[in-house]
Every structure is written in structure tokens, then in C-alpha cells.
Amino acid sequence: MITQEKYRSKVKKLLADGSVKMVIGYSPGSTADRRRPLFIRSFEEADQLVLDSNCIANLSGYLVTEGLLSDEKRVAIFLRPEGIRSLNILAAESQLNVDQIIIFGFDSIGREVNSLPGEHADEFSEFIGSIKENPPEKSREPLLYQLEQMNPQERFAFWKEEFSRCIKCYACRQSCPMCYCRRCVVDSNQPQWVNTSSHTLGNFEWNIVRAFHLAGRCVGCGNCDRSCPVNIPLRLINAKMSEEVLGSFNHFAGMSTTQEPVLASFKKEDSETFIL
Ligand code: SF4
Numbered sequence: 001m002i003t004q005e006k007y008r009s010k011v012k013k014l015l016a017d018g019s020v021k022m023v024i025g026y027s028p029g030s031t032a033d034r035r036r037p038l039f040i041r042s043f044e045e046a047d048q049l050v051l052d053s054n055c056i057a058n059l060s061g062y063l064v065t066e067g068l069l070s071d072e073k074r075v076a077i078f079l080r081p082e083g084i085r086s087l088n089i090l091a092a093e094s095q096l097n098v099d100q101i102i103i104f105g106f107d108s109i110g111r112e113v114n115s116l117p118g119e120h121a122d123e124f125s126e127f128i129g130s131i132k133e134n135p136p137e138k139s140r141e142p143l144l145y146q147l148e149q150m151n152p153q154e155r156f157a158f159w160k161e162e163f164s165r166c167i168k169c170y171a172c173r174q175s176c177p178m179c180y181c182r183r184c185v186v187d188s189n190q191p192q193w194v195n196t197s198s199h200t201l202g203n204f205e206w207n208i209v210r211a212f213h214l215a216g217r218c219v220g221c222g223n224c225d226r227s228c229p230v231n232i233p234l235r236l237i238n239a240k241m242s243e244e245v246l247g248s249f250n251h252f253a254g255m256s257t258t259q260e261p262v263l264a265s266f267k268k269e270d271s272e273t274f275i276l
């Protein structure tokens, strides 16, 4: 079991010796089972740090906040396995320099882990153990099986119903560590690539475009799903896309800081079933 004091004192030590300018972690939230991001720069702030099974949000997206790493100082961050994988992708996509990051890795049920995911994860400067993360059969969403049993018309009707509730708030995008563009293409209206209205066509366009944008990049952290105010099961689309990418290209997103993006690279052995 993780002891809060152990991590608070680790954080204080990093701040005291000047190893980092900030530590990103979790603090108590608005209810007993919620946690807030915490940006620690002082001993007082370190005393607010909590680490337990409610710390489920993937915090890695905060690392690409404009200007945060531009002074070349280091930042430490608490990350679950999915967070470490998304950090790997951010590094592979040249969004940050891993030498500036210190990782405190922990697993989803609040225990320390014994190994890190990603073959090159030990490039990171400090971590608590590592994870033997295999491609995810682990907890497949039961609804995915049900969707696969449906015929195309039934599946279309299912998603039409789900997407009809989308209000285009873009909370899914804002909470996703893989959506780091300062200006998203959907915010552009000259030309307008994706319809901004909340109607069936616009909602399909938005959600399908986003699913493809995340293909081979989504780490399954669930930030998008949890942030959707109308509870659209976005995890199903992302999980299905991840399985397809794994099956077709043997690509499990975020396994290293040098992993090539699956949709921007080519191997001779790649399946060609999609070429008509
Ligand atoms: S699409 Fe959702 S589950 Fe995938 S990385 Fe982004 S926030 Fe996480």
C-alpha cells in the first residue's frame, strides 16, 4: 500500500534540491472519490498530495502546456501505465524532451508497480518500478462483444443514438493527452472541415474523424470517456480501433519513445486488405 507521506517527502526532496521546478500529481477533489490535478511548487502544496485508487486521470497532457518545458527545467509527474505510454507517444511525436521529465509510476489500484511499460521506458530518469504491459486482452468491455454481434444497420443505429446526444463541447478532446494541437482543425471555419453543429451528420463527422485521428495513438486512459458530459461510450470506439491496429499492424501504442506512428509508416509485411 502506498503511503502518502512517502511520496510527499520524495516530492519535497526533489523540490528542495532543485531537481525539478514542479511536480504534477493529485489532490482531493470535490467528493470523496474524486481527485484534482495538483501542480506542486512548494512544501505546502506537497502536503496536499494524495495517491490512491481514485487517482485515475491521465495527467500527461499537462506536460505539453504551452511554455511549461521551454525553460529546459525538469518537471516530475505521477503517471499510471497508460500515462507513461502517452508520454512515450508525446516524446515520439517530438512534443517534449524526456530528459526533462521525472516519472513517478504507479498502477491503477494504487500499488507500486514492479516494472515499466515500454521497452525504452527506463530511459526516463526516475521511476518506481515498471509494468509488464501486454497488448490488452485484460478487461475487454462487454459491450464491445455485443456491438460485434450486431449487423451494420444495428451498429449504425446504436452509434446514431449515442452520437445524437453529443453537444460538441469538445471535452473529450480537451482531456485527451494525444490532442495537443494549439488549434484543432474542427475549430477552423475557413475552410470548415468538420461541421460544428450538433446534428447527426456533424456529430458523426466529429466523432469518426477523432477516432481515426487517435488510431494507433490512443492509450485507453479513459480521460475522454470520463469527461463526456452526456456519457457517450467513447471508450468503445477507441478500444475497437486499438484492437484493429494491433491485429492489422501489430502496433501497441506508446511502447517506446521511438515508436513510429502506425498511420505514418510503412512495412512491407503490412496487411493490404484495405487497398481496393
Ligand atoms: S482518446 Fe481517450 S482513451 Fe484514448 S488517449 Fe485520448 S483520452 Fe485517453
Ligand code: SF4
Residues within 6 Å of the ligand: 165, 166, 167, 168, 169, 170, 171, 172, 173, 227, 228, 229, 230, 231, 232, 234
Ligand atoms: S465530450 Fe461528449 S458531448 Fe462533448 S464533444 Fe466529446 S463526445 Fe461530444
